[in-house]
Structures are given as structure tokens and as C-alpha cells.
Amino acid sequence: MNIFDIKQNNRKKIYFYIRKNNLATRQEIAYNLQLSLPTVTQNLEYLVKQGLINSNCKVSNNSGGRNPVAYSYVADAKVAIGLDITKHHIKSIIIDLDGNVVKYIYKRQDYRRDDEYLKILGETVEKIIESVQLDNKKILGVGIAMPGLINQEEGYVVDGRVIDNTGMSCKDFSKYIPHPTKLIHDSNASGFSEIWMSSEIHDAFYISLCNSVGGSVLLNDNVYMGDGLYSGEVGHLNLIPNGEPCYCGQKGCFDAYCNAERLAGYTGYDLDLFFHRLGQGDEKLQKVWDEYLDYLTVAVNDIRMLFGCTVILGGYVGAYMKDYMDVLYKKVDAKSPFGEDTSSYLIPCKNKIESVATGAALHFVEEFFRKLC
Ligand SMILES: [Zn+2]
Structure with missing residues (x-):
């Protein structure tokens, strides 16, 4: 670690200390982070100056002396925008x-x-x-989430048969968006938003039960990307050999049995009505x-056997799962090869409708924290 790294590291430590504690004095920070007062003061x-923290006067001071200055965290110093693109809506x-x-x-x-x-x-x-009336200077970027296999590094859609976006690039989607942009796979976005909001969970598998079925492997609070394309693509796990046709061209995929339209199709494609x-x-x-x-039971059991971690049920159907977890627990319990209590690892998602857009925006928040200062 060189001098620059150490300086940057100290700044991050101080920033995150204030973020965690919300209000902290110079002395507290120096004591708890084992840093010198001049270092703390300078940072x-x-x-x-950057507007990332505020200096306030602490209200209570029992010592009778001058009130020490306390620093507070400014949550809206920066903001990020997320878009969730699907066949029929933009969120x-x-x-x-x-x-x-x-x-x-x-x-x-x-x-x-x-x-x-x-x-x-662009207009959206x-x-x-x-x-x-957002100040443009506050905007970190626009995360654009959509269905399809996405090469995130190079920023283009490798396979987009769900909404006909194959071959389209981040540059295409951001043609009328004058901010930094990033294409993000929808299941990865929602999975990431779920783990970001759950401080107690660090590893999980997120099953996205939307109009197509996807998933996301979450390791150490991050999306595990594998070699970049197929990680978490459980929609195409084969549940039934030679079963029903899937849009991918194969037969018997998990997607063909558990996509949200499979249910909504009975009520005029209105899942809420279902x-x-x-x-x-x-x-x-x-x-x-x-x-x-x-069918969901088979997939949940397979995923648990593969990863052995928390399994989160998300997506459109996941948002309604709360009331049906007991029924599902019984079904999965009955299939468990080790007599495991399913309720110990299987949970419905916390975020509902806005999770994909949130996850897309969070990409820029995380990047900001990583590159801070
Ligand atoms: Zn398939």
C-alpha cells in the first residue's frame, strides 16, 4: 500500500464511520479509528467541502465546556437512477x-x-x-436493467429473446441519456437490491419469478458473475425431461413451468387478479x-442442494409469496433428502415492485463507495 492508498483508505474509513454512526465528533473518530487528530481534521x-458530510453542533454536552462539533452523514449528497425495462413497462x-x-x-x-x-x-x-428538480451534479449514473443475457463488461445483450434486444448495446440504450450508464441483467439487479437491504444475509440465491424465470448468485454481498453470462440462469434448469417447450428452444425448463405468465394467463394476464x-x-x-x-419445490430443492445457502423467492410471483410460504415449506420439507427444515433457509423477497430498478441504480452507489474520494 503506498502513501496515496493509505490516505484514501483513511478517508474512506472516516466517511463510513460517520455513515454508520450518523453523528460523530472529531475526537470520537480519532479514538475509534486509531487515527491522529490532524489526519481526521484534514479528511x-x-x-x-465535497458535501458528503455536514458539520453540526452537538446538542447535549454535560461537561459544561464548549459544544464539540459533530459531523453527520448526508445520504442525498449523491443519487443514482435505475430503469427497469420489460415487454410492457418502464419503471x-x-x-x-x-x-x-x-x-x-x-x-x-x-x-x-x-x-x-x-x-x-431518454424522456423517462x-x-x-x-x-x-434534481441537481445534475448529484447524479452518479443511470443503471439500465432488462431481461436477456448481458455481457456487462462489454455492455451489450448477447441473447435477448424475451424482449428482442439481442445485440443491442449500452450505447444504443443510452443514446438519449446524457449521464454515465450501465446495462444490468434484471435478475442480478433485483438479487443485488435484496442482499443490499438485508444486512444479516451475505450469501444467497435469488430466484426471480417474473415473466421469464431467472436467478442470481449472491456471494459476500456481491453478485457472483461466473464467466460473465450464465451464472444463476436457473430458468433453464431442466425440471422435466422432454417436458413443455421453453422459449430457449429446449423442453422442460423451470421457466416453462414457473414464469409469472403461467399464472397470470388464467386471469387475462393480470397477476394481481390471479x-x-x-x-x-x-x-x-x-x-x-x-x-x-x-414445480417450484423441485427447483428450490435443487438450488439448496447446489448452494446450501439462503434462497430468496423474488420477482412478480415472489412479491405474493408471503401468504403461501407455509404451504411451500411443507412441500419442500417432504422432498428434502436430509430432513431439513425449509423455513430455516427459504424466504420471500423484501423488495416488491421496484427491486429491479433499485438494483440497477445501486450499481452506481456501490461504484461511488468503491472509488470514494
Ligand atoms: Zn429454457
């Missing part, structure tokens, strides 16, 4: 450095592979920025749901 001045979100939602906008908009659609994307970003009628005791839907859970 605090820098961080205040946009602004989050601050704590992951708090500053603004969320849902727009019903069919995806189209043309310039008009790219303009709409512009609109959400204007809606909160669960509403299910809740009212509709017998036909009860049977459909029971069968769905049987």
Missing part, C-alpha cells in the same frame, strides 16, 4: 446513498426495438429528474397454484 474538512427510480427511494415512476410502455423507444427512455430519465381470486378460494386457480408450487 473531515475535505469531506465537508424508473431515484435512490440516495442509503438506498432510500427519492422518486419512483411507473409507466406502461410497450418495448419496441426502434429509435422512438430510445427517445422515450429527464422526467424523473425534473419531477424532484392472487385475488386465489385468495377468494377459486377452485380452478387453487389447482393451478398447487401445481405451480410443486
